[in-house]
Amino acid sequence: MVRRPFFWIIALVVAVFALVPAIGNDVELRESLALAAVYITLASNLNLMLGYAGYINFGSIVFFGLGGYICIWLVDANGWSLALSLLGAGIGVSALSLVFGFGILRLRGPFFALSTIGIVEGVQAFAENFGPWGGSSGIYISPQVFLPLGGAARALWLIYFMLVAAMAASLYLSYAIKVSKFGLGLIAIGQNEDAAAILGVPTSRYKALAYSASAFLPAITGGLYFFKGAFIQPSDAFDLTLSTEAIVICMLGGQGTVTGVALGAYLYEELRGYLLTTATFSNFQLVIAGALLLIIVLFFPSGLMGWIYSRFPRMKRVLE
């Protein structure tokens, strides 16, 4: 993997994310790139299910929100350090997903998609009624928690670098899975699940593993995101909008590709940032996202990368 150019392309992108805002101490750019990193992480991990295994997960946001809750709760009520809480969130959400995955991945197509929405609703209802998590009013954490990280200003930089690290891990995970035997099995499942099983792919185990793997980094990113805001409540944590946006991003960039999804996430975030500041409509980006999704599904089903591959076939070997 290290010998392939794509490995270094990812490294370069990550370096740009980490260094450019840091060199100029540009806080505004940092916030914009932080959001882009969150989108890239969410979309890349969704891509493991959507692009590789061919399962539409409308509920990918549940990993993010639940990770946020677990992390905040561990920091706030249990006094864990941020690093340990993030790890706890990642492992906890992944383990839960593995258990749920074996159950709901018996379903296929639209039935699976519906069940993932059901999971979001279920987990949100749990959070709204769970006393230790503050019910529907959520959890505030005191600014005191930033002290061990060297004060709020330094903590924000630290969190930013950790978000970029999670993004880097997501991109490398997507890439490593794509060029592995596990990835070949997942992609075969995505093409024709029955044929894959007959060829010997252990479909149930692979799907559940992919579902669980796709939960780990979004959960950590959720922890970082809500820790940064020092506040979490159910309606923010389990906002289906972000799930839908992640799907639009995968389709926009080209599901099943690593580059396309990352590029799609970045472009979508930029577009969203631009539209949010126009102030004519609030949340106007959702109207655009809907229209975009229609156009892509109708005219460019293989997304941005599909177009690039067809124009420049050589790119297939360079950009995974």
Added chain:
Amino acid sequence: MTAVLELDHVSKRFGGLQAVRDLSFTVREGEILGLIGPNGAGKSTLFNLINGVYAPNSGRIAFYGIDITGAKPHVIARHGLARTHQIVQPLINMTVLENCAVGGCFGRENLPLSLAHQAAREAIAVAGLEDRMETLALHLTIAAKKRLELARALAAQPKLLLLDEVLAGLNPTEVEHMIGVIRRIRDRGVTILIIEHLMQAIMSLSDRIVVLNFGEKLAEGLPAEVAAHPQVVEAYLGDPKLAAELEGNA
């Protein structure tokens, strides 16, 4: 001679339809066993029972003495049993090589990716698809898709290969080519169980033949014996005595 596959009083019912009834036969190592019968006789259902798509309602299926009754398809594939489909099932957005690599990776040998690619290349050469290695399965002709089915099953390096109508829909030249391929596969030491409607082809290919009708075994034996069996002739062509009577009356 070693028994590769043993079916012992296997039955399968779908609601009111008895698809396979109390069926027993044995596939011996190294042979090509032909499975024939009129449409709806239960041939494809039988394949689905053998490779685990369905579990039988009763009876026992053993592969090299190991009980595989009701096991999952991917487990049975791992034992060294591969199949092709009557209606081709290519992984359409993957290349021919990738399709076959899936077979290699998850087949009997459970190969790592690089060795699976090697096995895939060999299988593709046997099936005569070398020039389409990097073509997406989507873009293949029907004849090439049939060969892909075969190559993919072969890449798994199976001990037993189930072929479900690999000759159907091919023109005479393609049929001839495919028969050559099947013979070459058997010469590599793979036991073959083949379903085929093309009588001439199956009579010349098979060492022995089992005839199914309404899910039951009608006859079993050498091709010539089976072809002369009155009940087989009746199942395919109607009652020969009736025909003789009609001729006599005429």
